[in-house]
Structure formats: C-alpha cells, structure tokens
Amino acid sequence: GENVEQHPSTLSVQEGDSAVIKCTYSDSASNYFPWYKQELGKGPQLIIDIRSNVGEKKDQRIAVTLNKTAKHFSLHITETQPEDSAVYFCAASFYGGSQGNLIFGKGTKLSVKP
Amino acid sequence: SQTIHQWPATLVQPVGSPLSLECTVEGTSNPNLYWYRQAAGRGLQLLFYSVGIGQISSEVPQNLSASRPQDRQFILSSKKLLLSDSGFYLCAWRGKGIMNTEAFFGQGTRLTVV
Numbered sequence: 001g002e003n004v005e006q007h008p009s010t011l012s013v014q015e016g017d018s019a020v021i022k023c024t025y026s027d028s029a030s031n032y033f034p035w036y037k038q039e040l041g042k043g044p045q046l047i048i049d050i051r052s053n054v055g056e057k058k059d060q061r062i063a064v065t066l067n068k069t070a071k072h073f074s075l076h077i078t079e080t081q082p083e084d085s086a087v088y089f090c091a092a093s094f095y096g097g098s099q100g101n102l103i104f105g106k107g108t109k110l111s112v113k114p
Numbered sequence: 115s116q117t118i119h120q121w122p123a124t125l126v127q128p129v130g131s132p133l134s135l136e137c138t139v140e141g142t143s144n145p146n147l148y149w150y151r152q153a154a155g156r157g158l159q160l161l162f163y164s165v166g167i168g169q170i171s172s173e174v175p176q177n178l179s180a181s182r183p184q185d186r187q188f189i190l191s192s193k194k195l196l197l198s199d200s201g202f203y204l205c206a207w208r209g210k211g212i213m214n215t216e217a218f219f220g221q222g223t224r225l226t227v228v
C-alpha cells in the first residue's frame with residue numbers, strides 16, 4: 001500500500017521568511033496530493049491540492065510542486081505570518097474509477113515567530 | 115451546506131471500560147466515511163473506512179471496531195479500552211466520484227485512557 005514520508009517534523013521560521021515542507025510517496029499509482037492545515041484542537045482543513053497532470057499550483061502565498069518521476073511533492077509558504085503556525089499534513093491518494101483512501105504523512109509543526 | 119458533527123470533544127475512560135464515539139454528517143448523502151487516529155509523532159493513521167451502510171473496512175488490526183448503522187452515521191467502539199488507545203480521534207467524510215477528492219474532518223475527540 002501507499003506510504004507517505006514527511007519532513008521536517010518541526011520547522012521554526014521568522015515572520016516574513018519562507019517555509020518549505022517536503023513529502024515523498026511510494027505508490028506510483030497515486031495521482032492526487034492534498035495538503036491539510038490543522039490548528040490546535042481542531043480537525044485538519046484542506047489548504048491546497050495538486051493532481052498528477054500538473055507540476056505546480058499556486059494560491060496566493062501558498063504553492064505546491066510535484067515531481068512524479070521522483071515521487072515527491074512540496075509545500076511552499078512565502079511571507080509567513082504568525083497565523084500560519086499550525087501542523088501541516090501532506091497526503092497521497094488515487095482517484096479515478098474508484099476513490100482511493102487518503103494516506104497522510106506524520107505532519108510538520110510550523111512555528112512562525114513574530 | 116455540509117457539516118460533520120463528532121462527539122464528545124474530550125473523554126477520560128478507565129482501562130477495560132467500553133468506548134463509543136459517534137460521528138454524523140449533514141447535507142450530503144451516501145458519503146464515504148473515515149475514522150483516523152492522531153497520536154503524537156505518528157500523524158493521521160487511517161483506522162476504518164466505509165463506502166456504505168454496513169460496509170466497514172479496517173486498515174490496521176487493533177482493539178477497536180466501527181459500525182455504520184445509517185447512511186450518515188459512523189460509530190467507533192471498543193469493548194475494553196487499553197492504555198494504548200489514548201489519542202485524538204477524527205471522523206471525516208468525502209463525497210463519491212472522481213471530482214470529490216477533499217476530505218472534511220470533524221473537530222475530533224481527545225480520548226485519554228487512565
């Protein structure tokens with residue numbers, strides 16, 4: 001089955017700096033890669049996703065890149081703000097004729113220092 | 115709009131006691147339903163998923179079971195809790211079909227087994 005590795009487990013940056021979180025996946029059949037943000041005491045929420053037919057997607061300060069050959073994808077947050085502090089999870093899944101389950105990485109705790 | 119309800123928010127139970135966590139979804143029909151456990155340093159681990167009433171698939175062997183007695187109701191149970199069952203339990207739903215990729219999470223239940 002699918003296995004997702006996520007690094008780093010913790011990341012501390014100064015406000016205004018960029019943050020990068022990296023994930024690798026094992027199943028070449030996976031074609032959908034979302035990123036979720038979890039604030040303290042809450043359930044995760046989708047912030048951005050990418051499908052395997054594109055290499056990069058951007059939404060304001062957040063971008064995701066995908067390298068299918070290497071089977072890795074990354075989350076980039078620019079101009080970080082204190083409200084970006086949270087735990088971020090990457091995930092991988094197959095979607096097609098049937099819907100595969102989302103398999104998550106272990107999470108990255110991002111701290112943005114003002 | 116769709117909403118997901120999960121309760122209780124926190125629970126402290128003695129070892130050997132039974133467990134019942136409930137999750138309900140509103141505003142959608144025939145969703146895929148999921149139970150995840152979040153333990154420190156282990157990310158989001160998929161425990162059970164269900165594609166329909168009475169249809170339960172288990173991802174990991176454990177002391178827990180799940181049931182789906184109604185279309186939008188998902189229950190996580192245990193007959194006798196272990197200390198290792200402590201964690202943050204999250205219920206989630208996804209719509210069916212290849213375009214319904216996003217998972218929507220409940221607010222979670224913090225279970226402490228003492």
